[in-house]
Amino acid sequence: MILVTGGAGFIGANFVLDWIAQVGEPVVTLDKLTYAGNRANLAALEGDGRHTFLQGDITDGALLEQLLAQHQPRAIVHFAAESHVDRSIHGPEDFIQTNVIGTFRLLEAARSYWNGLQDQAKAAFRFLHVSTDEVYGSLAPEAPAFTEQHAYEPNSPYSASKAASDHLVRAWFHTYGLPVLTTNCSNNYGPLHFPEKLIPLVITNALAGKPLPIYGDGQQIRDWLFVKDHCSGIRRVLEAGQLGETYNIGGHNEMANIDIVKRICALLDELRPRADGQGYATQITFVKDRPGHDRRYAIDASRMQNELGWQPAETFDSGIRKTVQWYLDNAAWVENVQSGAYRDWVQKQYA
Ligand code: NAD
Ligand code: DAU
Numbered sequence: 001m002i003l004v005t006g007g008a009g010f011i012g013a014n015f016v017l018d019w020i021a022q023v024g025e026p027v028v029t030l031d032k033l034t035y036a037g038n039r040a041n042l043a044a045l046e047g048d049g050r051h052t053f054l055q056g057d058i059t060d061g062a063l064l065e066q067l068l069a070q071h072q073p074r075a076i077v078h079f080a081a082e083s084h085v086d087r088s089i090h091g092p093e094d095f096i097q098t099n100v101i102g103t104f105r106l107l108e109a110a111r112s113y114w115n116g117l118q119d120q121a122k123a124a125f126r127f128l129h130v131s132t133d134e135v136y137g138s139l140a141p142e143a144p145a146f147t148e149q150h151a152y153e154p155n156s157p158y159s160a161s162k163a164a165s166d167h168l169v170r171a172w173f174h175t176y177g178l179p180v181l182t183t184n185c186s187n188n189y190g191p192l193h194f195p196e197k198l199i200p201l202v203i204t205n206a207l208a209g210k211p212l213p214i215y216g217d218g219q220q221i222r223d224w225l226f227v228k229d230h231c232s233g234i235r236r237v238l239e240a241g242q243l244g245e246t247y248n249i250g251g252h253n254e255m256a257n258i259d260i261v262k263r264i265c266a267l268l269d270e271l272r273p274r275a276d277g278q279g280y281a282t283q284i285t286f287v288k289d290r291p292g293h294d295r296r297y298a299i300d301a302s303r304m305q306n307e308l309g310w311q312p313a314e315t316f317d318s319g320i321r322k323t324v325q326w327y328l329d330n331a332a333w334v335e336n337v338q339s340g341a342y343r344d345w346v347q348k349q350y351a
Contacts, residue, residue, distance in 0.1 A: 001026045003073040005058055005106065006080030008033060010193045011130070013041035015077065015231045016051070023235070026050040028071050032057045032098075036083065038337060041192050058102035064109035075126040075238060076110055078103065081162070084196055085134070088158035089291055099161035100168070103129070107172045114178060128238050129169040129182045133223070133248065134159035136184070138294035145223070145298035148184075148246045155292050166246075173244040181241040183234055186250040186299040190227030190319065191326040195334060198222075198257065199320075202264050203327045204334050206280045207272065212265075216289030218258030221296040225251035226319035229312035236310045247308070250299025253316045258284075267324045 002019070006012040007029030016027050026049075031037045033055055045051040052071075056063045058080050080102060082088065082095045110127050117125060136146045137153030154163040172178040193200040202212050233249040241247060255263075265280035274280060304310040314322070327334060 001073050002075045003028050004077045005030050008037035012079035014227045018231045028052045030054050061105045068113040077128045079130045085156050085158045092157035095161040100164045103165035127180045131184045133186045133297050135163040139296040145300035147300045179243045182246040186223035188227045211285040212283045213287045219256050223250050223298045224253045226314040236308045248299045250301040251312045254298050
């Protein structure tokens with residue numbers, strides 16, 4: 001059995017669904033259900049004896065100790081976080097609480113639990129910390145992609161809080177010997193992505209006839225990875241990663257934001273043309289830039305490939321088509337998330 005924190009969010013839910021489908025080992029999901037957590041993301045596992053959902057906060061040390069003692073996981077995969085850069089700029093407090101204090105509490109609870117395990121279980125235990133390429137800061141246009149050796153230079157409250165959590169994880173390995181692994185991944189996209197982030201925001205705004213906001217000149221570069229490929233990378237690191245090491249996960253897919261948005265518009269023109277015959281790109285609107293906006297991220301994932309034999313399965317073309325189609329097929333999910341109605345749905349379903 002494994003414990004997954006943040007398993008009702010975008011990547012966590014994809015991870016739990018794929019894990020149950022492909023590995024089949026039971027999962028306990030711990031999630032606070034913030035605005036970003038949605039039990040509907042895991043609805044397919046309702047009634048499946050291999051999945052247990054617990055609503056709770058990773059800053060609650062007593063709860064963590066109790067659930068580790070009760071469920072005895074062989075690994076913890078830690079996704080729970082405040083994840084949106086724009087929100088961190090407007091209100092950093094929750095990012096410090098969850099990403100820094102929460103990770104600290106989880107490490108302490110894991111250490112106490114791990115210390116109490118018998119030899120074999122103790123040797124097999126893993127704490128996998130899911131982090132981001134944003135901890136490395138911004139790359140100059142011609143600079144090589146981030147390797148695992150790149151210096152930490154976080155620029156936003158979000159990335160600073162994630163960098164702090166990475167350092168805590170590292171210290172718990174070096175000081176206490178806790179068997180940790182850390183992954184730093186580039187921008188994910190795919191099903192279940194909350195529509196505050198660029199790709200789902202653009203798809204849903206386009207379909208709703210709303211403006212498609214591009215920050216600044218739209219030439220900022222992100223390195224996009226289909227979420228299922230991130231999940232397969234995490235499974236591989238959990239299986240074969242070296243303790244105390246970090247692994248950069250990415251899809252070799254650097255693209256400027258404006259080109260991403262134009263690609264989505266073109267796909268929507270093909271799959272769901274506007275009634276007035278105009279292209280969705282007419283909805284593109286340039287707006288004020290994000291403060292401290294990092295210009296470029298790019299991941300060098302060669303360690304994942306050379307040491308662990310991992311490669312992404314999707315190209316950007318195949319992944320973005322699947323993603324746009326998923327949003328077209330799941331209008332009810334979008335409506336629930338946008339209206340906040342899923343909270344009522346949760347109360348009705350799980351009261
Ligand atoms: P998300 O915001 O969609 O989901 C986060 C989940 O964590 C939500 O279900 C939320 O309810 C839960 N959560 C928040 N605070 C909590 C707390 N105090 N206790 C318990 N649960 C809590 O985020 P995501 O995009 O799925 O990201 C998941 C992880 O992956 C994060 O650690 C993020 O930093 C990292 N990451 C994300 C990306 C990306 O592109 N989205 C890329 C690299 C790394
Ligand atoms: O790189 C990994 C990170 O990717 C993760 O650690 C974060 O959790 C995740 O949110 C993501 O951060 P970004 O800030 O890169 O993602 P976001 O989707 O918010 O923005 C992507 C790019 O698009 C960024 O350059 C800002 C820009 N943008 C974003 C929004 C929401 C726009 O131009 N307009 C928008 O409306």
